[in-house]
Amino acid sequence: MLTNIDGDGFDRLRHLHARVIRDTVHLARRVTPDDLARPTPCAGWDLRDLLDHMTAQHHGFAAAAQGCGADPERWKVTGGGYEEAAERVVAAFADVDADRPFALPEFGAGRTFTARRAIGFHFLDHVVHGWDVAHALGLPYDPGPDVLDIALPIARGVPDGGSRSAPGSPFAPALATSEDAAPLTRLLAVLGRSADAPC
Helix, strand or coil: CCCCCCCHHHHHHHHHHHHHHHHHHHHHHCCCHHHHHCECCCCCCEHHHHHHHHHHHHHHHHHHHCCCCCCHHHHCCCCCCHHHHHHHHHHHHHCCCCCCEEECHHHCCCCEEEHHHHHHHHHHHHHHHHHHHHHHHCCCCCCCHHHHHHHHHHHHCCCCCHHHHCCCCCCCCCCCCCCCCCHHHHHHHHCCCCCCCCC
């Protein structure tokens, strides 16, 4: 799924990850109480649900970086504190070795992944969730070509097929798009989202 994410490549991934996460913080600051009931591109989730999920993921991945990811309590949606959770995961990722094992129970009990893969998962998820939040708010979203250069190959490594139609799947089946489409459009399509979808 990830290639050339060693040495300087791993440091670059962490740098871009931090930027993506802080971009979501800027978006979250734009959310008003009235916005929380807005629908999002995540089926069945309003903006409150999405932000709760993102907050829980930050706490869970931070716990995984610290060797505590196997504890399911660390992944529970508790609500609130998005900015604090975002800074927590950025700080937790800052000093980990690329081969450190992360326990990620959402992928299956006992499953572990190297830090380079786990951070790639979290990075991709929040590139897309940044778009989800922006789309729900009717705001433009441009993570930048350097982010998309890394995110698109990771997205293409996510297995497609029937599992994506199962309840709770983070991504829908891939959509067709042309290779000359904008990189963000192609990224979203690979993960089952349409850049033109109404919200």
